[in-house]
Amino acid sequence: MDAAIRINTLSKTFGNGRKALQQVDLSIAPGEMVALIGASGSGKSTLLRHMAGLMAGDSTGQGSIVIHGRTVQSNGKIAANIRSVRSGIGFVFQQFNLVGRLPVLVNVLAGTLHRVPMWRSLIRWFTPEEKARGIEALRRVGIAECFAQRASTLSGGQQQRAAIARAMVQGAKVVLADEPIASLDPESSRKVMDILARINREDRCTVVVSLHQVNVAMKYCARTIALHQGKVVYDGPSVGLTPAVLRDLYGAEADDILSLGDAISSLEDKVKPVPHLAWPTPMAQAA
Numbered sequence: 281m282d283a284a285i286r287i288n289t290l291s292k293t294f295g296n297g298r299k300a301l302q303q304v305d306l307s308i309a310p311g312e313m314v315a316l317i318g319a320s321g322s323g324k325s326t327l328l329r330h331m332a333g334l335m336a337g338d339s340t341g342q343g344s345i346v347i348h349g350r351t352v353q354s355n356g357k358i359a360a361n362i363r364s365v366r367s368g369i370g371f372v373f374q375q376f377n378l379v380g381r382l383p384v385l386v387n388v389l390a391g392t393l394h395r396v397p398m399w400r401s402l403i404r405w406f407t408p409e410e411k412a413r414g415i416e417a418l419r420r421v422g423i424a425e426c427f428a429q430r431a432s433t434l435s436g437g438q439q440q441r442a443a444i445a446r447a448m449v450q451g452a453k454v455v456l457a458d459e460p461i462a463s464l465d466p467e468s469s470r471k472v473m474d475i476l477a478r479i480n481r482e483d484r485c486t487v488v489v490s491l492h493q494v495n496v497a498m499k500y501c502a503r504t505i506a507l508h509q510g511k512v513v514y515d516g517p518s519v520g521l522t523p524a525v526l527r528d529l530y531g532a533e534a535d536d537i538l539s540l541g542d543a544i545s546s547l548e549d550k551v552k553p554v555p556h557l558a559w560p561t562p563m564a565q566a567a
């Protein structure tokens with residue numbers, strides 16, 4: 281089967297000479313839910329932004345990203361039809377990216393804007409069917425009753441759930457979530473992760489989620505990709521990332537990723553771990 285996401289030899293060097301990604305090669309199958317972990321500065325956000333075509337990689341090599349057979353970027357150039365390619369990619373940001381003064385439902389329906397004519401998007405006129413779809417997405421994330429409220433009046437966790445509802449309405453087959461629980465309390469974190477797991481399971485949506493802590497990755501994702509200084513240092517079953525392996529890969533920085541005082545570990549008994557799929561031998565190399 282064709283990969284949902286294929287990344288070939290992608291590198292990114294910022295203007296200041298910082299090598300944020302180095303020769304990244306990855307293939308993610310349709311319907312996978314994959315965690316991207318790594319210490320601060322390891323390149324997680326940069327990689328997700330490249331996948332969404334929000335940033336172009338280096339043009340000195342053969343770097344490319346293809347999502348569901350459509351080129352996002354190739355050799356440092358974002359595809360000319362990126363708007364159309366991006367319509368199949370939902371992006372969930374750490375800071376939600378909702379328009380605070382607009383009602384929740386309008387924010388969610390922004391996910392349909394690639395499909396509606398420009399004049400309708402300008403006056404924010406949506407058909408009853410579109411509104412019903414938006415309400416249904418809000419129901420699935422558990423905040424349908426908030427549809428008419430201004431987005432700014434929602435809690436952080438509710439805003440993040442609205443952001444995921446926006447990706448659902450968009451009909452995204454790939455959802456990229458960049459540290460979606462980094463600024464949330466434990467209970468909200470659990471709800472957001474549960475919703476990402478549900479859209480993965482029920483909608484067969486491919487989900488790539490960057491996380492700081494490996495214990496959250498283990499609970500929700502069968503596969504983890506670990507980055508260190510822009511390189512993929514581990515790609516395999518999440519359960520394989522034992523403290524010893526993490527210390528091998530990250531040295532002293534492993535404590536950051538292992539931190540067990542975080543959010544979801546305190547809710548351990550409430551969260552059902554995902555069944556771990558059989559996975560080929562993990563790729564691990566010295567950092």
Ligand SMILES: Nc1ncnc2c1ncn2[C@@H]1O[C@H](COP(=O)(O)OP(=O)(O)OP(=O)(O)O)[C@@H](O)[C@H]1O
Nearest residue numbers: 294296298300318319320321322323324325326327
């Ligand atoms: N616009 C930029 N210009 C220069 N360097 C950058 C830029 N954006 C990111 N970097 C650098 O690239 C590296 C990777 O950053 P990135 O934000 O992708 O890491 P991260 O793993 O997402 O970190 P965090 O967990 O703290 O969000 C870091 O060293 C960062 O300082």
